[in-house]
Amino acid sequence: MTSVPAYHHGNLRATLLAAAERSLRRDGAERLSLRDLAREAGVSHAAPRRHFPDRQALLDALAESGFARLDQELRAALAEAGEEFGPRLHATAVAYLRFATEDSALLELMFTRKHREGADRLVAAAAEPFGLMHGLIEQGQAQGVLEPGDPQRAGIVLFATLQGIATLVNGGLVAPELLDGIVETAVDQFIRGSRRR
Amino acid sequence: MTSVPAYHHGNLRATLLAAAERSLRRDGAERLSLRDLAREAGVSHAAPRRHFPDRQALLDALAESGFARLDQELRAALAEAGEEFGPRLHATAVAYLRFATEDSALLELMFTRKHREGADRLVAAAAEPFGLMHGLIEQGQAQGVLEPGDPQRAGIVLFATLQGIATLVNGGLVAPELLDGIVETAVDQFIRGSRRR
DNA sequence: AAACAAAGTAGGCAGTGGCAACAAAGATGT
DNA sequence: ACATCTTTGTTGCCACTGCCTACTTTGTTT
CATH class of the missing domain: 1.10.357.10 (Tetracycline Repressor, domain 2)
Known part of the structure; x- marks a missing residue:
């Protein structure tokens, strides 16, 4: 099991990319939502911004x-x-x-x-x-x-x-x-x- | 010159399509906004819905x-x-x-x-x-x-x-x-x- | 003239991306 | 060891979007 550090996630960027790849496969680029990915990664909606402007x-x-x-x-x-x-x-x-x-x-x-x-x-x-x-x-x-x-x-x-x-x-x-x-x-x-x- | 009827526009569908074509050319499908087209056609934001569900x-x-x-x-x-x-x-x-x-x-x-x-x-x-x-x-x-x-x-x-x-x-x-x-x-x-x- | 259908309007809803201000955690220098 | 700085989070806001419902105006049909 992956331990989940409380604040500093450590590999948010990679996590987001992986989730994005899944989302892309399932629903296409059109429907991909940053906020969705953030939710899926268990992180606030503005967190992705640190990794992708x-x-x-x-x-x-x-x-x-x-x-x-x-x-x-x-x-x-x-x-x-x-x-x-x-x-x-x-x-x-x-x-x-x-x-x-x-x-x-x-x-x-x-x-x-x-x-x-x-x-x-x-x-x-x-x-x-x-x-x-x-x-x-x-x-x-x-x-x-x-x-x-x-x-x-x-x-x-x-x-x-x-x-x-x-x-x-x-x-x-x-x-x-x-x-x-x-x-x-x-x-x-x-x-x-x-x-x- | 095209006369512009007050309420019943008469050819909203065509007008919207023409505006959409321009918008598409200029900004791509991604950025095309129905509300924008409506504004450009001088019509309320829900009007396009009558012509395109x-x-x-x-x-x-x-x-x-x-x-x-x-x-x-x-x-x-x-x-x-x-x-x-x-x-x-x-x-x-x-x-x-x-x-x-x-x-x-x-x-x-x-x-x-x-x-x-x-x-x-x-x-x-x-x-x-x-x-x-x-x-x-x-x-x-x-x-x-x-x-x-x-x-x-x-x-x-x-x-x-x-x-x-x-x-x-x-x-x-x-x-x-x-x-x-x-x-x-x-x-x-x-x-x-x-x-x- | 009344009834009806078509075409437009107004407003609300949930959702989005982007931004700014703030907070926590880690890293760094003395 | 401590104070400081940077990185990476968080919250809350804004403007905007598509879609929906309810209402109004217009034109057509009977």
Whole structure:
């Protein structure tokens, strides 16, 4: 059991973030309330302010850790995917879409520019999974599967495709049953579309 | 000049929607306030309720008309694009991304499932631009540019790619200057990826 | 002309985020 | 060891929001 210090909570910030993550999953960012989180943490309504100047700051922090987790999950998927480019790409796509559909509200928070101007930290956090895609493509080029050239554009297009698929599914515009087939098609098309001619 | 009837406003619904569109453009859905719109329309704070039972209902209506306008703009772009498949696809993509980047908050509203359960109208409205993509692909197949087969999957992937690009740009994760080049790459990749072998 | 439906008004309610002023607990310097 | 300073809480307030109910005005129907 966790002992609960009377006044100084000790890890309020972490507690709030955890509660926020749950709330986000359950009800979406829209309904997330600082006062609610405070109540859940057994703390006064103004306490969160010491750790997050702003509601938005809390949301930004969530998004940031989201990117970190996304990156982590993508790398884990890659680690199990062998050497060959095709399967590696496929594994990445599947992992991305699992993350994106299981945590749709978080995804929304991460990509939708709810983040205000000075969200450098967020953009920096986003750079990691981006770099991963980038590296994946370089690998495809090195293996001679993809045509050589600047991997950036292709990487962005790939990332965008996955992100777009997630949006359509999460938005209820595409039935989840179709997801696997669509991922298949997307990966296949991507490879054919940039393969060495 | 529009005469302003004293009590019965006559077109409050339309007035509110127009104001809402402006507000959405300027500040995003988050900050849109019914009471604000009412004030702007010179009407009491409870008046909007007669036309939209709910804040969400207003947002849904905005999204719905967004889909209609998107469809309209895509069709307009297609009408000017000649017969050949490549240029037609390109024109569609450009038109989509113009819409998506110029009205990013609206786009977010349209695709992000802020819409609640019974948003059949919305899904129906979304079906139109979807159908357009679908038709475009069928045409590509008919012209022998694309491989034959179920156009649905490819259509979804195409739509998703455009949508994803919009999300990345709108979210500030990809610099707007890159947009044109990315669209080029995406279109090119798509054609190569599903071209008749 | 009476009855009715539609569209607007007034006011109240609970809830929110943000702010300021104050209090407790811990850390720090002498 | 003690006084001081900083951090992290607390209480109470404000303006604002969406939603609800009850009432009023207008326009339409019979």
